[in-house]
Amino acid sequence: MAFQQGLSGLNSSSKALDVISNNVANASTVGFKNSGTVFADAYASSLTGAVSKIQIGIGSAVQAVRQAFTQGNVTTTSNPLDMAINGNGFFEIELQNGGYALSRNGQFDINKEGYIVTSLGDRLMGYQAIDPVSGDVYAPATASVDTFRPLIVPASGVGAIETSEISLNLNLSADAEVIPTPAPPAAAIDPSDPLTYTYSTGIPIFDSLGKEHTLSFYFVRRSDVVDTTTAPPTYSEWDAYTVVDNDTSTLTHNSTIGFDGVGRVAAVTPHVTAGVTPPTNGSVFSALLGTDAVNPNVSTLGLNAITQFGGESKPRELKQDGAPPGEISGLSISRNGIIQARYSNGDTKDVGIVNLTTVRNNNGLSPIGNNYWVETPESGGFARGTPGNGMNGVISAGQVEESNVDLTQELVQMIIQQRNYQANAQSIRTQDQILQTLVNLR
Incomplete structure (x- = not known):
């Protein structure tokens, strides 16, 4: 014995x-x-x-x-596609020979077809929608069975975005002298003569083809203490003029801006409408931007952030929503698994969501090598979801779990x-x- x-x-x-x-x-x-x-x-x-x-x-x-x-230590890498799971869940992998496997190894790359793959060439699964007509790839609003597929990084860039909104945040000096409006037929201002206007600035804008143009603004202080009986009282008025690409033939008296006693915009009187309703305390810019683009280009101007304080006239922030065409220049992945593409024109777009899969009994999974596990009757079925949702862990991009x-x-x-x-x-x-x-x- x-x-x-x-x-x-x-x-x-x-x-x-x-x-x-x-x-x-x-x-x-x-x-x-x-x-x-x-x-x-x-x-x-x-x-x-x-x-x-x-x-x-x-x-x-x-x-x-x-x-x-149990959770392993997390190490930082230089690959933005490397991912570590902090918490529960597995990456779900589509095997080349068919079927699906689970893995905690978050070392991924992009193959020649654009798919996010493991070192063995197996594809990472997630949620992604593809427009059947344009082929545009984007992240769906909600994760569903219909959008569950191998994740692919789009090869195409993004098209041009025509400028439709312009916002001006600047200060017009309350110390500036008044420049009276000249009697006709004299021109109101001359962009080449600084004595005819008080302050000027400009901003790049884009037409429907993504071509860049320069929209210049000329501000002229016309009067002090316009009407103290109105509500709110108007203590000063400025005329705003626009010019496209320094072409004086496009010079337009855009609007008149009235300021109250504390230096804020009291009211804006637009002079250009182009059939578009201007925003509150704003105006509309309309111009023909070239002969090969869709014309006219009509943009709303936000002028309510302009102030009239003492000191110099100076810009704080000039913004517009247009952009030229752009090619993909990088990727980033959020803690919630959202894959965001960055483009050369500064635009960003969500192109997919990484899936995390859990099972009821981890020890019921069957290891098949290469740090892969497959489903068995003892493990229970796959429960798919997005990182940070329910009991799922979150993603740490640019890191791997040791x-x-x-x-x-x-x-x-x-x-x-x-x-x-x-x-x-x-x-x-x-x-x-x-x-x-x-x-x-x-």
Whole structure:
């Protein structure tokens, strides 16, 4: 019986050493999960199947090898497509030979077709919509079965965006002298003569083809204390003129701006409407921007952020919503798994959402190598979702999750198992010597 116990212990120690050696060998593998041996005692059974009071155990046996799906340390990399999961969940991978697998290894690249893939060429799954006509790729508003597919990075750029809104945030000096309106037929202002206007500034705008134009503004202080009886009182008026691409033939008296006693816009009187309703305390800019673009270009002007304080006339922020065509120049991934493409024209667009998959019983998953696991009846079915939703973890972009193997602990366990192995081997050697002695006695 001691021989059987020693042999069983020898096998158990050998199995434990194999598991520990595998952990140590894969300690530096990204996404690798530590394994532990689960032992069970073994007893001899009588011929009748009954349990005897003097039944003797015959050692231990390996019942299972259980993986520990605890969080590993996170390391920063230089690849923006590398991802680490902080919390629950797995990346879902479409295998090249069919089917799906789960992985915690977040090392990804882009293949020649534009798909986000693992080092083996298997595709990362997520949520993405593709316009069947234009081929435009974008992130869906909500994750659904219909938009669950392998994630692809679009090769095409973005088209031009025609300027439709312009916002002026600047200060017009309350110390500026009044310039009276000249009597006709004299021109109201001359852009080439600084004595005819108080302050000028400009902003680039874009037509429907993405061509850049310059929209210049000329402001003239016309009067002080216009009407103190109105609500609110108007203490000063300025005329605003626009010119396109420094072409004086496009000079237009755009609007008249009235300021109250604390330097804020009291009212704007537009002089150009072009069939478009101007915003509150704003105006409309309308001009023909070239012969090969869609004309006219009509943009609303936000003028309510203009102030009239003492000091210099100076711009704070001039904004417009147009842009030239652009090509993709980079990618970034948010903690919620949203993949955002950056374009050379400064535009950004959400092009997809990374999926995270969970199962009810992680230890029921079956490892198939390459840090992949597949579904089994014991694991339960896949539950798909987006990062940060429900029990799912969140994404750390530009980072990877290291193995959760504690090398110090594994080496200590190896020493312990080696001693157990030696003890069981010594037990077998002793039994062999006793048997040899008995044979010699005969």
